[in-house]
Amino acid sequence: MDFDIVIVGGGAVGASAAYFLRGHKTPCSVALVERDPGFALASTPRASGGVRRLFSIPENIRLSHFGIDFFARFAALTAVDGEAVDIGFKRNGYLFVVPPSGLADLAENFRVQEGELVRVEWLDPPALRQRFPSMNVADLGAGVLSPDDGWLDPYAVLQGLRRKARSLGAALIADEVVGIETEGRRVRAVRLKSGQVLRCGAVINAAGAWAKEIAAMVGMSVPIEPMRRYEHYFECQDAIEPLPYIKDPDRLAFRPEGKGYSGGVPNSAEPRGYNFAIDHDYFDAVVWPALAHRFPAFERTKVKSTLPGLYDENEFDGNVIIGPWSGHLDNFHLVAGFSGHGLMHAPGCGRAIAELLLDGGYQTIDLSCFGWQRVVEGRKLPERGIK
Numbered sequence: 376m377d378f379d380i381v382i383v384g385g386g387a388v389g390a391s392a393a394y395f396l397r398g399h400k401t402p403c404s405v406a407l408v409e410r411d412p413g414f415a416l417a418s419t420p421r422a423s424g425g426v427r428r429l430f431s432i433p434e435n436i437r438l439s440h441f442g443i444d445f446f447a448r449f450a451a452l453t454a455v456d457g458e459a460v461d462i463g464f465k466r467n468g469y470l471f472v473v474p475p476s477g478l479a480d481l482a483e484n485f486r487v488q489e490g491e492l493v494r495v496e497w498l499d500p501p502a503l504r505q506r507f508p509s510m511n512v513a514d515l516g517a518g519v520l521s522p523d524d525g526w527l528d529p530y531a532v533l534q535g536l537r538r539k540a541r542s543l544g545a546a547l548i549a550d551e552v553v554g555i556e557t558e559g560r561r562v563r564a565v566r567l568k569s570g571q572v573l574r575c576g577a578v579i580n581a582a583g584a585w586a587k588e589i590a591a592m593v594g595m596s597v598p599i600e601p602m603r604r605y606e607h608y609f610e611c612q613d614a615i616e617p618l619p620y621i622k623d624p625d626r627l628a629f630r631p632e633g634k635g636y637s638g639g640v641p642n643s644a645e646p647r648g649y650n651f652a653i654d655h656d657y658f659d660a661v662v663w664p665a666l667a668h669r670f671p672a673f674e675r676t677k678v679k680s681t682l683p684g685l686y687d688e689n690e691f692d693g694n695v696i697i698g699p700w701s702g703h704l705d706n707f708h709l710v711a712g713f714s715g716h717g718l719m720h721a722p723g724c725g726r727a728i729a730e731l732l733l734d735g736g737y738q739t740i741d742l743s744c745f746g747w748q749r750v751v752e753g754r755k756l757p758e759r760g761i762k
Contacts, residue, residue, distance in 0.1 A: 385409025391725025421684025480760025
């Protein structure tokens with residue numbers, strides 16, 4: 376079969392790319408290949424669902440601006456035959472809190488965010504205590520609240536994007552990529568486990584935590600590793616005030632969910648690898664102390680469930696790598712390495728890669744800074760003061 380573009384990886388990022396490619400004014404044929412159509416181990420359904428503009432890099436803020444607006448209009452944008460998907464988008468705010476040692480970074484990020492027209496509020500400890508009386512602020516220097524941000528249902532987003540992409544003419548193929556054929560500086564075809572060969576004009580590697588495996592098929596070594604993280608659901612026996620999505624200095628990140636809360640504490644020292652085992656002591660040893668310290672009401676909390684998932688951790692600088700493998704295979708494109716930001720930036724990066732392939736360059740948000748060349752040149756572009 377012949378396609379203009381084959382996308383490897385059918386999660387939120389790949390589905391978004393398919394959606395924007397098929398919705399582009401330039402006609403193109405698109406195949407979206409996913410080896411795990413039930414998404415049993417996929418990262419998107421295991422994500423926390425947070426969407427925020429609290430970044431330090433302007434391009435990331437712009438990606439969030441677009442993504443959050445897209446999610447706000449998701450039902451209308453992705454409806455098929457009048458049937459819309461409810462992604463449960465709750466714009467209940469996002470709060471970053473830091474100790475006194477983090478004030479300089481928080482203040483500089485606040486300045487950048489205001490410059491990018493993000494609605495943000497600076498909250499000193501008394502203001503934090505007044506707004507969130509259950510919070511322990513004794514060791515905090517300040518917080519920044521973005522009241523227009525929030526969270527949504529990742530699996531609903533995934534299904535809505537895939538369904539709409541299919542309705543726009545994308546071919547959704549349940550199969551596994553086992554090889555990529557090249558000729559000179561061009562990818563020519565993608566081989567599937569079923570024996571099918573997809574001849575193509577370009578390949579987009581949107582395989583997330585598995586992106587390095589796909590890259591290796593063409594001899595590309597990428598600094599993207601799978602990193603296990605847990606999403607815990609827990610409940611509090613004592614009622615507290617409504618909370619936004621909270622990120623704490625010790626990487627604690629959680630939000631309200633139904634009768635309880637969903638979140639966790641990613642471990643940067645977690646051994647890299649495709650590990651989906653659950654350490655049932657992790658919540659009590661790591662997450663619960665962080666929760667109880669920040670909100671004493673969580674002294675009496677019980678974890679109800681734990682779901683392991685994988686970050687596509689960019690060990691180079693923690694940000695997405697997007698665009699072609701320039702100088703090697705000009706039509707092999709990477710959109711991976713989000714390090715936990717994939718869902719919120721899927722719409723912006725899906726649109727960006729569609730522009731790159733069909734317009735010949737970025738038309739809306741210039742993401743050149745996130746291209747492969749920065750890795751070649753060793754120009755790290757990490758977020759400031761944000762883990």
